[in-house]
Amino acid sequence: MVGQRRKIAVIGGGVGAITATYAITQIPDWNKIFDITVYQMGWRCGGKGASGRNLAQHARIEEHGLHIWAGFYENAFRLMRDCYETLNKTGLRSPEAPLGTLDKAFKGLSHFFLAEDLPQPDGTVSLHPWRIDFQPNAEKPGTGGLLPSPFAYFQMAARSVADAIDRDLSLEAPGSHWLPDRFHSGFNRLGLPLAAPSPFHHLAALADRLPPNPHARNAASGRTCRPRAGLAPRSDGRG
Numbered sequence: 001m002v003g004q005r006r007k008i009a010v011i012g013g014g015v016g017a018i019t020a021t022y023a024i025t026q027i028p029d030w031n032k033i034f035d036i037t038v039y040q041m042g043w044r045c046g047g048k049g050a051s052g053r054n055l056a057q058h059a060r061i062e063e064h065g066l067h068i069w070a071g072f073y074e075n076a077f078r079l080m081r082d083c084y085e086t087l088n089k090t091g092l093r094s095p096e097a098p099l100g101t102l103d104k105a106f107k108g109l110s111h112f113f114l115a116e117d118l119p120q121p122d123g124t125v126s127l128h129p130w131r132i133d134f135q136p137n138a139e140k141p142g143t144g145g146l147l148p149s150p151f152a153y154f155q156m157a158a159r160s161v162a163d164a165i166d167r168d169l170s171l172e173a174p175g176s177h178w179l180p181d182r183f184h185s186g187f188n189r190l191g192l193p194l195a196a197p198s199p200f201h202h203l204a205a206l207a208d209r210l211p212p213n214p215h216a217r218n219a220a221s222g223r224t225c226r227p228r229a230g231l232a233p234r235s236d237g238r239g
Contacts, residue, residue: 005035013040014047019079068112069141071134077102077142102142110136133160133167155207162204169195 008024010017021038024030044050051063069076084102087093099105111133118128135156139145148156192199 005031005033008034008036010036010038012047013038013045015049017047018045022079022083069106071108071139071141072147074142074144074147077106078144079142080106081142103140106141108136110134133164135160151210155210158200158204158207162198162200165195165198165200 010021017038021036024034024036027033038045044052048064049067051061053059054062081102084093084100084105088095088100093100095101097104111131114130114132115127116130117125120126187193187198197205
C-alpha cells in the first residue's frame with residue numbers, strides 16, 4: 001500500500017541490534033518510512049555489554065565482565081560519540097553531567113595487564129602479571145583520520161619491545177622482572193646481549209630512521225620499485 005510504513009522487527013536488545021536500529025534512525029524522515037519494534041527479554045537493553053547497580057549490595061556496579069575499549073575501535077567510538085552528541089542536542093543529557101560527554105565517560109589508558117600461570121623454581125605455579133605498554137598519542141578515538149601504515153605499526157612495535165626490555169632490566173629486586181626467566185636464558189644461551197645494544201634495540205633504531213610509509217616517499221620522489229632479478233611480473237596482471 002502506498003504510504004504504508006515498512007515494518008522492521010529487531011530481535012534482542014544487544015549491542016549489534018541497537019547499533020543497527022540506531023543506524024536506521026539516522027535516515028532522514030525514517031519514522032515516515034519504517035515502523036521499528038525492538039523485542040527484548042526483560043527491561044534492560046545492552047546484551048553482554050549491559051551493566052547495572054545492585055541496590056542490595058551497596059549499589060555496586062555489576063556487569064558480564066570488565067569491558068575495555070581499545071583506542072583503535074574507531075567505528076565503536078564514532079557511534080558512541082554520535083550518541084552522546086545527540087543526547088546533548090536533544091536535551092536528554094547535559095554535557096555538564098558527570099558522564100555528559102564521551103570524553104567524560106571514557107578515560108584513556110596507555111597500558112594494561114595480562115596474567116599467566118608460570119612454574120616457579122620450587123615446583124609451584126604462580127600467577128605472573130604481564131604489563132603491556134602502548135605508545136600514547138593525542139588522537140581522539142572516533143574522530144576519523146588516517147590510520148598508521150603497516151610499517152608504522154612495525155616501528156611502534158619494535159620501539160615498544162625495546163622499551164619493555166629496558167624497563168625490565170632496570171628492576172633489581174628479586175622476582176620483580178616481568179619478562180620470564182626463559183626470555184633472559186634464551187638470549188644468554190645464544191650469546192646475545194639483552195641490554196642495549198641488543199638485536200631488539202638495533203631493530204628499533206633502524207625502524208626509527210626509516211620513513212613510516214616508504215611507498216609514499218618513493219612516489220613523492222618519482223622513484224619506482226623495480227622487480228628483483230629473476231622475478232618477472234605475473235602475466236595475469238596481478239603483480
